[in-house]
Amino acid sequence: MNIENTKAQMRKGILELCILSILEKNEAYPSDILNELKDSKLIVVEGTLYPLLTRLKNDGLLTYRWEESTSGPPRKYFQLTELGKSFSNELDSSWQDLQKAVQKIRSKK
Amino acid sequence: MNKTVTINISGIIFNIDEGAYSTLKQYLESIKQKFGTTKGGEEILTDIEARIAEMFHEKVSDTKQVISQVDVNGVIAIMGQPEQFEDPEAEANTSYNNDTAHEEPRRGPRRFFRDPDSKIIGGVCSGVGHYFGIDPVIIRIIFVAIVFFGGSGVIAYLVLWAITPEAKTTSEKLQMKGQRVDIxxxxxxxxxxxxxxxxxxxxxxxxxxxxxxxxxxxxxxxxxxxxxxxxxxxxxxxxxxxxxxxxxxxxxxxxxxxxxxxxxxxxxxxxxxxxxxxxxxxxxxxxxxxxxxxxxxxxxxxxxxxxxxxxxxxxxxxxxxxxxxxxxxxxxxxxxxxxxxxxxxxxxxxxxxxxxxxxEFSKQDKVVSQFSLPPSTADTIIIDVNDELYPVDAEPEISDDYFVLKSYEDELFLTTVELDVIENQNDSISIKIIQEARGNSFDDAANRAENIVYSYSITNNRLTFDPFLIVKKEDLFRNQKVKIKVAIPQGKTVFLDKTSGWIIYDIKNTTRTRDRYMLNNYWTMTEDGLDCLNKDMSRNGIRARKKASRERASKKPVVPNYKANPNSTDSTKIDTSTTAAYVQKFSSVNTYPLFPTPFTVFG
Known part of the structure; x- marks a missing residue:
């Protein structure tokens, strides 16, 4: 059993929830999302984000608009769709449940 | 001093060191490989490129205009190698698979490549092994085994080696071991x-x-x-x-x-x-x-x-x-x-x-020998073919072809013997034997014609000819032929034995009867040519007799004897009584009747 592998899997599980949570507050473009994720040490390499965003967008949870940038190519600003919002809420409640479950188990020790 | 390359990422132009360029290119290539087949792969690549462009944009300034190897390495470190990308969906799939059985991931259709990594000679066998999912050792054993069948294994190997590309790049190696091509x-x-x-x-x-x-x-x-x-x-x-x-x-x-x-x-x-x-x-x-x-x-x-x-x-x-x-x-x-x-x-x-x-076939020459039968010979002569003289092994194949070729102990047997019956103006019966051959000069041709071995025998009124001529191996095949002209005067008769069917060739007659129907009949030389006096040999006559014989056959009561023995079939039935008689007749002199009935004879 590789500890790094387990850690990575735990991170992966909640990554979607975190991205959706970030976007729930504000629309954002990938670098914004990356900065927040990096701050909370949730992401190791930036490359992870792009396939994830594309998939969420293709699943209809996200939508985006183009915005010109002064420093580089035009940026994709992502925001939640209605479906994305309900998806996010559902994930959030399941996260709460998980958290409670873990705490409950630990407190029994 | 370094050479720089100008690149365009997401519509922004950068100058980049040559070494850094190839690193970047390889990196993007590896990302493309990972996402190229997935849904929206193109879009992922575009997004990543946009991000890279953004990061590059931060690195360049008026004083530092060129992207260096260090910059590229830094960007790659931030973005991470494709295998480091943590995609929850992909993970979910693999963990599911881990639970059941380790299954080969689908990597697109498998292609046939030579495998340079596990090769003995050219990597063909291991390539075939990968393609069919068989251990290459088994393939190698098969190849070695078919080498013993006329060396075809070697040729097959060389052909495959020549036309099959080697798996050089990683993607080719993946394709080589890709999705199984099965039902x-x-x-x-x-x-x-x-x-x-x-x-x-x-x-x-x-x-x-x-x-x-x-x-x-x-x-x-x-x-x-x-x-x-x-x-x-x-x-x-x-x-x-x-x-x-x-x-x-x-x-x-x-x-x-x-x-x-x-x-x-x-x-x-x-x-x-x-x-x-x-x-x-x-x-x-x-x-x-x-x-x-x-x-x-x-x-x-x-x-x-x-x-x-x-x-x-x-x-x-x-x-x-x-x-x-x-x-x-x-x-x-x-x-x-x-x-x-x-x-x-x-x-x-x-x-x-x-x-x-x-x-060497250009010149033809002939040798002619001619003789007459004594006047005391009977009015009717019989022409037949000697079918007893030749050892069993020399059996020439029978066919309607122009000639039949068969070698036996340095001798070539040719059935190019042609016999014709013509009219003689004299009162005697004369026989002309013409031996023909070809060569690169007339002397050469004449020499070969002379060397042809051909025999016949005459006893009283019976002329017995050999069905083939013999050519010595050193004389080679140069279209050797023997033509026999039997010339008979008017009033004399010739009987064509059925064995003579082997040699008679287009004998002219008054009824224009074909050779096969002339057999077993008496032909008399008349003013107009050969004529069969005792039978109507015209086409209509032959047809009428055939019809009559068919009618006779159909009136015969049919005995259903095959019911007694269900195992025997009619087609394989052999008339053993006559065969046995033949064998008995010739076994004492260690010879064998070589020729079955040449033509079906209608009497």
């Missing part, structure tokens, strides 16, 4: 295709509805485009199937022809595959060589010529089959041109040698 994957691709067609068809239905509602010129064009595409897809599907089947056929027949060709050229016994088509005679090319080529130079030239002229199309067949089945490509088009050139060179070689050999 399941074929079924999968067929059902995908069928699904596509169905979708297209439904689409077509909708289009047709629209078409009915509004006849708009643009829509009409669209409709026909869809219809055309639909038909094209069906045609493509059918062609793919036919193509694969054709490929298998090509390989099978190419392999067979190759084996036959090699066998014939090397003289490995009798290769029926090459020559024995239909009822033709069976002999190996090597056997023919012995009697046709006067010099080993001709022999070698013809062998090489044949190998090239026949071998190249055969190899091309094999190559075509492999190409269709495995999708391998010719390493270079120059090879194709070279091979075509070689083929023409082979043709030229064959033509030149053929011309030289042809010259």
């Amino acid at each position: 399941d994957s074929i079924r999968q691709s067929v059902s995908d295709e069928a699904g596509n067609l169905k979708k297209k068809f439904n689409h077509l239905g909708e289009k047709a509805d629209e078409f009915g509602k509004q006849v708009d010129s643009g829509k009409v064009e669209n409709f026909f485009t869809t219809l055309f595409n639909f038909i094209l897809n069906i045609v493509k599907l059918v062609l793919t199937f036919v193509g694969k089947f054709f490929g298998i056929l090509l390989i099978i027949f190419g392999g067979l022809f190759l084996l036959s060709l090699i066998g014939s050229l090397l003289g490995l016994g009798t290769m029926s595959g090459m020559i024995n088509i239909g009822d033709a005679n069976v002999f190996s090319l090597a056997e023919v060589y012995e009697f046709i080529f006067s010099s080993s130079y001709h022999r070698t030239a013809i062998t090489i010529g044949l190998a090239i002229v026949c071998g190249i199309p055969v190899l091309a067949m094999l190559y075509g089959g492999i190409k269709i089945l495995f999708g391998v490509k010719m390493p270079s088009s120059k090879i194709g041109a070279g091979v075509t050139l070689l083929w023409f060179a082979g043709i030229v070689l064959m033509l030149l040698t053929g011309f030289q050999i042809g010259k």
